[in-house]
Amino acid sequence: MKLRDKSIPIVAERAHAKLSASGSKKWLTCTPSAKLEEQFPDEQSSFAAEGTFAHAVFEQELLTRLGRPVDPLPQDLLHFDSADLRDHVAAAVAVAMERIDDARARCEDPVILVEQRVDFSRWVPEGFGTGDLVIVADDTLEVLDLKFGKGVPVQALENTQMRLYGLGAWDQFAHLYDIKSVRMTILQPRLDNYACEEIGAQELVDWADTYVAPRATQAWAGEGEFVPGDHCTSGFCRARFLCPARAEAALAVAQQDFALKAPELLTREQLVDVLSKADMAIDWLNDVKSYALKQAEAGHELPGFKLVEGRSNRKYADADAVAQKLLDAGVPEALIYERSLLGITAMEKAIGKKKFAELLNDLVVKPAGKPTLVPVNDKRQALSSVASAATDFS
Ligand code: SF4
Known part of the structure; x- marks a missing residue:
């Protein structure tokens, strides 16, 4: 062997x-x-x-x-x-x-x-x-x-x-x-x-x-036709940030011509049509933004754009020194520290999944998640509809 x-x-x-x-x-x-x-x-x-x-x-x-x-x-x-x-x-x-x-x-x-x-x-x-x-x-x-x-x-x-x-x-x-x-x-x-x-x-x-x-x-x-799709993202195509075929497919969603003029409104079918392509367009836009940011951080100029500092919050330069100074000044310990339980993932990591299951399985609950709209072929069970005729499309 x-x-x-x-x-x-x-x-x-x-x-x-x-x-x-x-x-x-x-x-x-x-x-x-x-x-x-x-x-x-x-x-x-x-x-x-x-x-x-x-x-x-x-x-x-x-x-x-x-x-x-x-x-x-x-x-x-x-x-x-x-x-x-x-x-x-x-x-x-x-x-x-x-x-x-x-x-x-x-x-x-x-x-x-x-x-x-x-x-x-x-x-x-x-x-x-x-x-x-x-x-x-x-x-x-x-x-x-x-x-x-x-x-x-x-x-x-x-x-x-x-x-x-x-x-x-x-x-x-x-x-x-x-x-x-x-x-x-x-x-x-x-x-x-x-x-x-x-x-x-x-x-x-x-x-x-x-x-x-x-x-x-x-x-x-390197022959054949460029075919954009889920595989651009799920397959981590290294060309996905600059690939013109993917850009064209994503932009086509925004350029779609519904041949309507206000005050006419999009129909339910037209909305569903946009919805079915929305993730692909959003993924592409997010990829373009993160790629452009990396380019700018690497010193490449992007005409019309500049790097600035994002928002930031104040933080202690040295947490131990802060605590010591407060204690030395007579501030009670109970006032400056808060005790909190580790979250589920952190707790599993700390004590191991097996021990977590042994000790805590009956104390863990899973609340219902927020409603999310997904394609009908998604494996998750559909929630019962709360739509009424009054809220429905005409
Ligand atoms: S990003 Fe372009 S090259 Fe890469 S898989 Fe998608 S279509 Fe093909």
């Missing part, structure tokens, strides 16, 4: 593939994006660094449970270590171990690989990635991927990144095992999301041959 080639650093793998699996939704939809992105620097956020550390802990914990040797955790990321992170990783490890136990129950000698390089370059030029856990048990191949984000739940269905990982693993083992089915699972412990997709191996290969390969060839060459 071949373990991961340790000469290839995980972080570099995750960061530098031109047609990366993680960005595949973007370059499969908007094929020239990868080439356009090349002129912009990588945006490695501290969230990504925390995710890298969580992956290292996941690898270490899983290898320990499997009785295999482990690498030390990356020293430069140790500041991300916390009881909260450990709890979440332990939840993901528990799901991964269930899958391993299940494979062992079905098959005498399953292949179990942790942090395994998967190569899908047969379809995507220089395409490779890392399967956090790859299991081959008889005719079933399984790839599990840890997602440490807590923004939105990652969907497993038709997830192109997961499919490319599954494809790479299939390509590695198909000549040794008669793999009929490929199962791809997201481990997103911070949102309790363990979604999975299972498809036939042949269906996966057909998808790669007919859909992925031709688009990858175009993407590699």
